[in-house]
Amino acid sequence: MQHLGIQTRSSARRLFxxxxxxxxxxxxxxxxxxxxxxxxxxxxxxxxQDLAVIGVLLVLLMAWLWVFAIPRPHRRWWVVFSLFSLCAxxxxxxxxxxxLGQRVLTAAISMAILAAAARWIGRVALSALLGxxxxxxxxxxxxxxxxxxxxxxxxVLAVGTFTxxxxxxxVLPLDVVRTQHGEVVLTVTRWPDTRFGxxxxxxxxxxxSGKLPADHLVYQYMQLAPENGxxxxxxxxxxxxxxxxxxxxxGALAPFDRSTWAVVGGRVLQYTVRTQSSAGAVxxxxxxxxxxxxxxxxxxxxxxxxxxxxxxxxxxxxVAPVAPWRIDNGVLSGKWRGRTVHVRVDAQFVIxxxxxxxxxAHELLLGGSNLLEVVSLAGNRPHVVAxxxxxxxxxxxxxxxVGPIGTADKDAVFVNASPAxxxxxxxxxxxxxxxxxxxxxxxxxxxxxxxxxxxxxxxADDRSAxxxxxxxxxxxxxxxxxxxxxxxxxxxxxxxxxxxxQFFPGQxxxxxxxxxxxxxxxxxxRHFWPxxxxxxxxxxxxxxxxxVAGWQQRRRLRWR
Amino acid sequence: MAVTGVNRGxxxxxxxxxxxxxxxxxxxxxxxxxxxxxxxASPVSSAPSVWTALDTATARAAxxxxxxxxxxxxxxxxATSGNLSVHGSIGADGAADFQVQAGRESYEVYRDGTGGYYxxxxxxHKLDHPLDLNWFAEYRNVLNWARAHxxxxxxxxxxxxxxxxxxxxxxxxxxxxxxRTDSFWGNAGNARRAEGxxxxxxxxxxxxxxxxxxxxxxxxxxxGGATTLTTDVIFSxxxxxxxxxAPSGLPAAK
Numbered sequence: 001m002q003h004l005g006i007q008t009r010s011s012a013r014r015l016f017x018x019x020x021x022x023x024x025x026x027x028x029x030x031x032x033x034x035x036x037x038x039x040x041x042x043x044x045x046x047x048x049q050d051l052a053v054i055g056v057l058l059v060l061l062m063a064w065l066w067v068f069a070i071p072r073p074h075r076r077w078w079v080v081f082s083l084f085s086l087c088a089x090x091x092x093x094x095x096x097x098x099x100l101g102q103r104v105l106t107a108a109i110s111m112a113i114l115a116a117a118a119r120w121i122g123r124v125a126l127s128a129l130l131g132x133x134x135x136x137x138x139x140x141x142x143x144x145x146x147x148x149x150x151x152x153x154x155x156v157l158a159v160g161t162f163t164x165x166x167x168x169x170x171v172l173p174l175d176v177v178r179t180q181h182g183e184v185v186l187t188v189t190r191w192p193d194t195r196f197g198x199x200x201x202x203x204x205x206x207x208x209s210g211k212l213p214a215d216h217l218v219y220q221y222m223q224l225a226p227e228n229g230x231x232x233x234x235x236x237x238x239x240x241x242x243x244x245x246x247x248x249x250x251g252a253l254a255p256f257d258r259s260t261w262a263v264v265g266g267r268v269l270q271y272t273v274r275t276q277s278s279a280g281a282v283x284x285x286x287x288x289x290x291x292x293x294x295x296x297x298x299x300x301x302x303x304x305x306x307x308x309x310x311x312x313x314x315x316x317x318x319v320a321p322v323a324p325w326r327i328d329n330g331v332l333s334g335k336w337r338g339r340t341v342h343v344r345v346d347a348q349f350v351i352x353x354x355x356x357x358x359x360x361a362h363e364l365l366l367g368g369s370n371l372l373e374v375v376s377l378a379g380n381r382p383h384v385v386a387x388x389x390x391x392x393x394x395x396x397x398x399x400x401x402v403g404p405i406g407t408a409d410k411d412a413v414f415v416n417a418s419p420a421x422x423x424x425x426x427x428x429x430x431x432x433x434x435x436x437x438x439x440x441x442x443x444x445x446x447x448x449x450x451x452x453x454x455x456x457x458x459x460a461d462d463r464s465a466x467x468x469x470x471x472x473x474x475x476x477x478x479x480x481x482x483x484x485x486x487x488x489x490x491x492x493x494x495x496x497x498x499x500x501x502q503f504f505p506g507q508x509x510x511x512x513x514x515x516x517x518x519x520x521x522x523x524x525x526r527h528f529w530p531x532x533x534x535x536x537x538x539x540x541x542x543x544x545x546x547x548v549a550g551w552q553q554r555r556r557l558r559w560r
Numbered sequence: 561m562a563v564t565g566v567n568r569g570x571x572x573x574x575x576x577x578x579x580x581x582x583x584x585x586x587x588x589x590x591x592x593x594x595x596x597x598x599x600x601a602s603p604v605s606s607a608p609s610v611w612t613a614l615d616t617a618t619a620r621a622a623x624x625x626x627x628x629x630x631x632x633x634x635x636x637x638x639a640t641s642g643n644l645s646v647h648g649s650i651g652a653d654g655a656a657d658f659q660v661q662a663g664r665e666s667y668e669v670y671r672d673g674t675g676g677y678y679x680x681x682x683x684x685h686k687l688d689h690p691l692d693l694n695w696f697a698e699y700r701n702v703l704n705w706a707r708a709h710x711x712x713x714x715x716x717x718x719x720x721x722x723x724x725x726x727x728x729x730x731x732x733x734x735x736x737x738x739x740r741t742d743s744f745w746g747n748a749g750n751a752r753r754a755e756g757x758x759x760x761x762x763x764x765x766x767x768x769x770x771x772x773x774x775x776x777x778x779x780x781x782x783x784g785g786a787t788t789l790t791t792d793v794i795f796s797x798x799x800x801x802x803x804x805x806a807p808s809g810l811p812a813a814k
Contacts, residue, residue, distance in 0.1 A: 167664065168640075169639070169640070170639050170640065170641075171639040173638075173639070245784065245785075246784070247637070247638075247785055248638075250640075251640060253635070253640055253641060253642035253663055253664070254635055254637065254642045254787065255635055255642055255644075255663075256642060256644065256662045256663030256664075256665070257642065257664060272664075274663065274665065276662070278665070278667065278678065278680045279685070279687060279688070281660070281662040281663070281665065281667065282660060282662075282667050282669055282678045282687070283687075284644075284662070285631075285644055285646050285658075285660045285662050285667075285669075286646070286658065286660070286669060286691060286693070287692075287695075288629075288646075288695055288774070288791070288793045289695055289698035289699055289702065290698075291633060291776065291789075291791045291793075292758040292778055292789070292791065295633065295635065295644075295789060295791070296778065296780040296789055299635055299642075299780050299782065299787050299789065300780060300782045303782035303783060303784035303785075304782065304783070306784065307783055326783075327783065347781070348781035348782055348783060348786075349781060349782070349783055349784065349785050349786070367781060367785070367786055368756075368781045368786075369756030369778070369779045369780060369781040369786070370756045370757065370778075371756070371781070390779070392732040392757050392758070392759035392777065392778075393730070393759055393777065395756075395759075395777060395778065395779035395788060396779060396786070397636065397779055397786055397787075397788035398636055398637050398638055398785060398786045398787060398788055399638070496639060497639065516639075
């Protein structure tokens with residue numbers, strides 16, 4: 001990073017004397033416009049978003065030091081060009097969601113206005129402006145600006161957007177499935193989609209033949225899988241779909257809506273139907289005293305109907321649903337090490353497997369209505385070894401993560417209630433709440449062990465401790481003695497549905513995550529390069545460079 | 561002269577930096593204490609007097625000739641949420657009008673002396689059975705059941721809801737305890753234990769001794785996973801809604 005400081009300092013001096021190569025000058029300008037944007041993304045915003053007023057004062061100090069370090073004759077040029085770079089990057093990023101034609105048009109107009117202003121106010125050379133625009137556009141095309149904060153701690157292996165309706169899917173659903181060729185991630189996108197081999201004619205034909213209703217949003221299932229070392233998206237096969245729980249990917253909103261499925265051309269398609277007639281919905285809505293039992297019953301009924309329709313659709317597509325564990329009428333059944341297992345339980349659904357009561361134990365975690373149960377699979381007679389009822393005021397709800405917490409091979413349960421908390425089961429089957437979040441906004445995403453025997457990184461969306469805003473940011477914690485200690489924070493909000501997936505055998509697992517509200521997904525791999533400290537050092541070098549240049553200039557003036 | 565010029569230039573720069581820094585969204589210093597304080601419930605000092613107060617509040621509300629109601633229901637399942645909202649008024653003239661948003665569909669419901677009607681996509685239909693809006697009597701039945709079964713009452717911090725400062729009491733009930741026998745979905749009776757206990761809160765106005773809010777929280781389990789169901793029913797403007805006008809377009813259905 002040291003060369004950057006020297007480069008910018010010399011370009012500062014030479015840009016006006018004109019005895020340096022034209023190309024080198026433009027390259028220096030381009031490097032500077034990227035540099036100020038990185039300073040904005042990785043230093044300025046974190047300070048402001050985490051430290052509130054203190055952060056704003058620190059940023060003011062940074063700006064003050066920088067502005068007054070620039071030699072006075074060149075100050076206007078530097079400030080105007082830096083502001084131009086920041087504005088241009090924001091403008092290019094904000095047009096990214098528009099269709100191509102509009103994007104080019106709006107980008108061209110806004111760039112022309114910004115460039116004219118920069119030329120007029122700061123007398124910046126057009127070549128420098130043009131070079132800066134091109135490199136910022138290229139950087140935005142490589143990775144949208146709103147995801148740049150992730151780069152401090154992750155390599156972005158893939159990024160993409162699926163077309164989903166925000167009402168159905170506020171967050172893109174992601175589910176990891178194990179196939180013969182390794183692990184893949186399943187998700188959804190609108191159907192028909194010409195990118196994935198279906199067009200409007202297919203839709204009209206399906207409506208005409210009565211397979212699909214008219215005027216409904218229809219979704220198809222997609223899979224993310226490695227292809228020649230890159231991660232690509234293609235329609236999921238029925239075999240892969242047989243492995244998932246339909247509710248994991250369903251965008252329906254019980255109690256009044258639920259999902260159902262149709263098979264068109266061998267493809268399983270999902271759409272939403274109402275659970276109630278208009279009169280029925282009105283009747284349910286105007287009986288507030290009966291909400292608790294009646295709406296609960298509608299939800300249970302909707303999920304049962306979904307499962308029935310899903311099995312039927314899969315059979316039509318030529319496969320049968322594969323559920324390794326299933327609970328029917330209070331009996332958990334499945335196969336473990338070739339042996340059929342039946343256990344009587346109170347729970348209704350399977351959350352995950354792991355070692356909950358003892359390190360290395362083979363256990364299943366089950367959930368019920370405000371209930372958790374642990375079933376031990378080892379031994380002659382598998383049985384329930386622990387069970388826990390939640391408090392009625394803060395029930396054990398829908399959002400639960402299972403993962404390691406200490407260095408031992410033992411898993412904890414991360415319960416995303418409000419506030420969220422962490423449960424650990426003792427060897428004799430008692431549950432202990434070992435951590436409770438200090439605010440209602442903290443939500444656990446995943447717990448990931450980066451190296452065997454090391455303490456895992458607990459990923460969570462958490463808010464700033466000093467600001468009154470409830471905006472949350474992707475944060476990594478380590479648990480130690482009843483407290484969470486922050487490792488790092490990426491100032492990226494809306495990262496949800498974080499899943500660990502082994503895309504490339506032999507390499508550390510990747511993370512797949514969805515960006516809330518956009519249908520976007522990212523595939524991330526953790527890196528350990530100290531990019532933020534390096535940027536601070538580069539910033540200090542730049543400051544020093546400006547000061548030396550100013551000092552030299554003053555000395556020359558005095559000697560003349 | 562040169563010195564003042566420099567000062568003026570400097571001031572301009574300082575002003576510019578200050579203006580830019582104001583555009584940074586971070587000038588909010590402290591954590592909102594309401595957001596971090598968990599709702600602490602404490603045992604009530606005298607349960608019989610609270611039961612009486614709750615009974616009086618529902619009885620008085622049932623006698624009210626008119627009031628407004630707002631309902632917010634959320635069923636959270638993972639990232640998705642199924643919602644229901646109702647906004648409406650019951651007038652002193654016996655007419656009632658409600659805007660209902662159930663899932664992705666919107667309805668308007670109207671009731672007068674001739675019966676109940678609902679509009680879906682601007683077309684009015686007559687309901688084939690009368691609309692029973694006798695909610696406070698039903699709440700009274702729920703509370704009587706809870707009192708008869710000696711359910712434990714707790715008190716939450718006071719709050720401002722429905723236009724009044726209210727005392728808030730909570731009590732947990734099994735979901736099926738007060739189910740009416742003429743339930744509209746009587747045929748769907750299965751998976752009862754999926755519903756678990758429901759935590760009710762009742763807010764009683766301090767100055768007017770009327771029932772202003774009822775909330776419920778429960779966790780519903782099914783093979784598809786758990787759903788957290790929360791409902792919030794708010795009553796306000798008791799005896800302050802003189803009449804409810806018939807919606808335009810309704811006469812065609814009558």
